[in-house]
Amino acid sequence: MFRQSQVLEGESEEMHGARSQPGCGLDRRSFLKCAVASGAALGMGELAQPAVGSPSEVGQQKQDDARFIVEARFYEKQKNLRIKCKLCPRECVVGDRERGYCGVRENRGGTYYTLVHSRVCAAHVDPIEKKPLFHYLPGTVAFSLATAGCNVNCKFCQNWDISQTRPEQIPASYVPPQMVATLAKQNGCPTIAYTYSEPVIFSEYVMDAADAGHEAGIRSIVVSNGYIQEEALKAAYGKMDAVKIDLKSFSESYYRNVVSGQLKPVLESLVTLKKLGKWTEIVYLVVPTLNDSDAEFRGLAQWVKTNLGVDVPLHFTQFHPEYLLKNLPITPVSTLERAKAIADAEGLHYVYIGNVPGHPSQNTYCPKCRHMLVERVGFTASKVLIRKNGCPFCHQPIPGIWNA
């Protein structure tokens, strides 16, 4: 702390109180000077709790909490201390002392660091159906966690308070990989879920936690936008037991204007996941007027059928006005039903309607004999009839991961 009458360089701490009033030997200039310079006192400047109207709500963390800072993977060094990030298709070129678009990776002297390893800002035990994953261990719960940050900026983001923020701006806990596995086990979760914000940007942590989980017999799943480079996808999501991708629209202009991203790399990620044999489900958030045309639904369904096959679950979910899209209404259920009808007609086997409690299209039906095989109430599976990975009535195989 300094007071009004402090002077410049070289002053010792003890002198501050003695000079706190004018008239103790200072000339007028010294008094008026604000002594903003820390001089010799640099480094001792305690961040005092300030008075009213000012810093009373100190909620931020010190930026340099070393526990969270680990050298990033997936980047290249360039000249002049620049780096090029190779994690997501954005390929940020980041100068020294600057951060990438995600806000959680920083160039320090030509080395790129993640600032969010083990830096958990949200953690909950959620039903797996909430992710949603419908063909993966129904009725179980997942130890779900997130760090700050995201590599896109969706105008409808429900979690923008953590995704569109820098890590030092929100409270977080240190939860190293082993502790994630332990907490999952203690909470009866067979699965760790990386979710809420965007796991692409905390890939290093995802990989380490997945390894720790697997050693402890805990699986891992990720809820992601799929906006990630192929090498990083293989390395990070290759460790996952299942993946949910938010395919936010089937048009580049929507990705550019509403998401601040690109469609093509996301489609490529879906194809790569298919090649890797990862169990993948797709969610499409239907936003009124922006991505809800018949043509777009049809194009999407045809692309899925051609490139991923008819057995990939496709969830059409209801939009709620949030963040930068508060001017649009909730998606009418009839729109979701129209989307499902189009995708059904294209031949997809598992098309769901999400975020609409009690809707019959949140249940799983046998594509051959139409018997209901999984009944869902709210976010839980209330009835699971699948036996030996198939329909007990007609023995049609039902794809998914049904048993722990």
Added chain:
Amino acid sequence: MSQVHIASRRDFLKRALTSTALLSGTCGSALLTAAEPGAAQAKSKVVIARDALLRGTGSTVDSRRMLSLLDRAMQALFDRDDPVENWRRVVRPGDSVGLKVNTLGGRGISSNLQLVEAICERLQEAGIRAKDIVVWDRDSGEMERAGFRVSVGGNGVQCFGTDGVDYEQDLALYGSVGSRLSKILTQRTNVLINVPVLKDHDGAGVTIALKNMYGVIHNPNKYHPNGCDPYVADLNMLPEIRTRMRLVICDATTAMYDGGPAYKPDHSWKENALIVSQDPVALDYMGWQMIERKRAQKGLKTLEGEERAPRYIATAADAEHRLGMNDPTRISRVEI
């Protein structure tokens, strides 16, 4: 583009109490007549004041010479001799004045301490209480690394980062920008004096007055694509910023012509100057030209040649934004 501010009714009322006068466009006072760059008939004045002996024989800026340089710059800007009188055209007793400094570059290239002290001194002489002056940037630790001493409470000049007070919960929106603003800007100050540095910027081309406002928001990383265009211009359109910014005093004692924004001693030079204007666009335009001249001297390509010309300056001047002048024929450059 429309301007929207998402706020609760209570927030709205609170704001209404504190800032309606400022939102009226004319700012409700004669203080800003020279600061309305949109006024079609007027040229924008940009003063470049130099002192070759600013550092005496050493490397540190002499505080008395800095005060005198600041006074000369203000005299040239306002055409009056009395330094305090000039400051009374910018602030009034009762104002709470924020000095938004730039400390990203550490000790090497941050807003000059002697300059900040000189401004604080004149502000107090113009009737602003010391405790109503806040020297601020986004992060207290960064400010300390740049040589500032964090100070909170008491009757002295306040000096701290937004990390100590947080950002507003509500988003301020304009065009491509949706951001949470520093509570230092919105709750602690009704006048903003922008005290940037003059430097090259990797992505944006240059960072001077307009881009210094990236330090006012919670999510600057979202606004670096496309050379920060139109984000810089859109951000400066936010009424909370636009109505407060009355003066830019750019510290060009040390400047950087390449390799920014982090400090690169090999790419910096001692200009020993202040650039002062009430038009941030005109000031940015002039600062950009100074950087280009230095780049030419050093045999470097133009920023355009490196495909990183600061296009956001033109956007800030366009018909939608009208934040100031970027047409050199409409800028009155005064070099002293």
